[in-house]
Amino acid sequence: MAEVEGGCAEGGCELFSAGHRACGGCGPALAARLLLKATGKNAILVASTGCMEVFSTPYPETAWGVPWIHSLFENAAAVASGIEASLKRQGRSEKVVCVCGDGATFDIGVLCISGAFERGHDITYICYDNEAYMNTGIQRSGATPYGASTTTSPAGSCSLGNIHRKKDMPAILAAHGAPYVATASIAYPNDFVQKVERAINTPGPCYIQVHTPCCTGWGFEAGETLAMGKLAIETGLWVNYEMVNGVVEKAKKVRRKPVEEYLAKQKRFRHLFKPTRQDDMIAQIQAIADANAERFGIDIKRKESSE
């Protein structure tokens, strides 16, 4: 592939260096690489504290080929607000892009995100959603799915794991008047890259929540990361969609598989199958997928036999 300039070639930019400290099979690391392919060099990245921040910037080494700043766990959206205001004042053209985990986004950072979106800063906020606090050792967050066992929502003799449903962050941010909100998955890299490109070129605050399976936290083989992302989509437990000015415009259609195919492959859901099969719980999770399918209209209807 011909080198255009620096780390950019015909297939996009490679601005996220190899040699960082992520686990083999890390979903967020792939998200970072794809993200920078989409942004190119003319971006300023704002990170929250978390796995990605730690594995990519152990002083004095950095994996980031674009300007990058990390301040605290919960303030990336506020830091980005200040950067955007500063760039505006200076007449500069860099795109401001937050990249933060689900704990930083769904839980501790909500105040700052809400303020930044309400004020309408021209920023893109990417949440890499691996569905728990992985950096501190797999504790539940507001993004952890129903029934998942984590170190703070463990399955036990009188518990079947996380009792709370995943918070609907895209709807919350759409309700702030965000012009563009989307979900994506690293299992569909081109789709993710295109959504990032659309977000950074849409004026105003945009939000993308990208599903980034975590082999360490979820308990699957490192080579299965993309397969796990695909299964989440194929079961309807994760839906890739776009909301433009609050209206869902496009959702990826699938021929749905039972959720069991996804759950049974992950250690975080093992208690639903062993030592005894928890049919009620599996049925409740299936109902979540069914509701997703209904809400977003993702089911590909089987053709009538007469057609």
Add this chain to the structure above:
Amino acid sequence: MLEFMEGSHAVAEIVKRCRPQVIAAYPITPQTHIVEDLAQMVANCEIDAEYITVESEFSALSACLGASAAGSRVYSATTSQGLALMFEVCFNAAGMRQPIVMTIANRSLGAPLSIWNDQQDSISLRDSGWLQFYAEDNQETVDLHMIAYKVCEDHDILLPAFVCFDGFILSHTYEPVAIPTQEEVDAYLPAFNPYQRLDAENPLSFGMYATPEYYMEFRYEVDRAQQRAKDAFIKAGREFGEQFGRDYSALVEGYRLEDADTALVAMGSICGTAKDAIDEMRDAGKKVGLLKIRTFRPFPAQEIAAALSGVSTVAVLDKNISLGSGGAVGTEVKAALYGSGISVYDYIIALGGRDVRKRDIAAVVDLAEKGEGDMFYGLRTEVL
């Protein structure tokens, strides 16, 4: 030319002339008049700045950090609970070496809720890495803002600073103040020249994490910068004096100390009351003086020891308390005078807006001379 104006308005007028490019602030009593005035100045196009109406003080300082890292001169103001909410960002901004200037309209911290003055808020951030300058009156408040920007942005310093002035006592009080013209401020304070900035042309990583092999050296560097800030302040204060005729080339300032047996030590507006009380005590034949601390961070320990070398008794007026220990200023003054043989007594005074009169100052001096100290002064024992 002297103009009669409210302290908060005087702060807004000088901040305007310091040309911040990004302002982020949140309302809180008794600081609010400053950011209201600045908002009006932006609305009237008197300041060419982005004004971010953040949703909390935590975000105010976070936004300032981001804007500063991106290459803009920034400003915020807060007090009390707002500063407490910024605690985490304060340590971060200093560690990331961002030259942010923030006004603190000093106020007590809850509980119980109190909007009135003491200095607990900024003093509680003494370990954060921020420079801390305390003003006696509104003229000094105005002048310290210009000096603060100059010191903070010095490439040998690169630290943030609090400019502290007592809430209500100064912030809401009308005094005659000389506000330098824009041309005069421009002549004193050059345009912001960031040492490093977030820039796509030169991609750098800011705020990385440090393993035990590197962390201590980062902290050492901040402490070294604090120490260097003493000379930088003296230089900036001298230059200020040369241009404006008001000299700030000292980290501490003595008042009638030359032949004093007993010295008061204080920070902020209480120094004015103390000076009047000292004049009366002097008239009555008492050899009393005052040492005013202008820079609590960096702490001028050697300067204090030198200034107090001739006295036998020291009474420190502490408008704060490190609960379970004592007043923060008293503790540090005692350390500065360790081994000198001088008797140092600490008085916790004026917490939560309790008024201090000249006769209270005289009473503290009497207590110190009797060897009674390290105590709260002015407690209403009837409500205990």
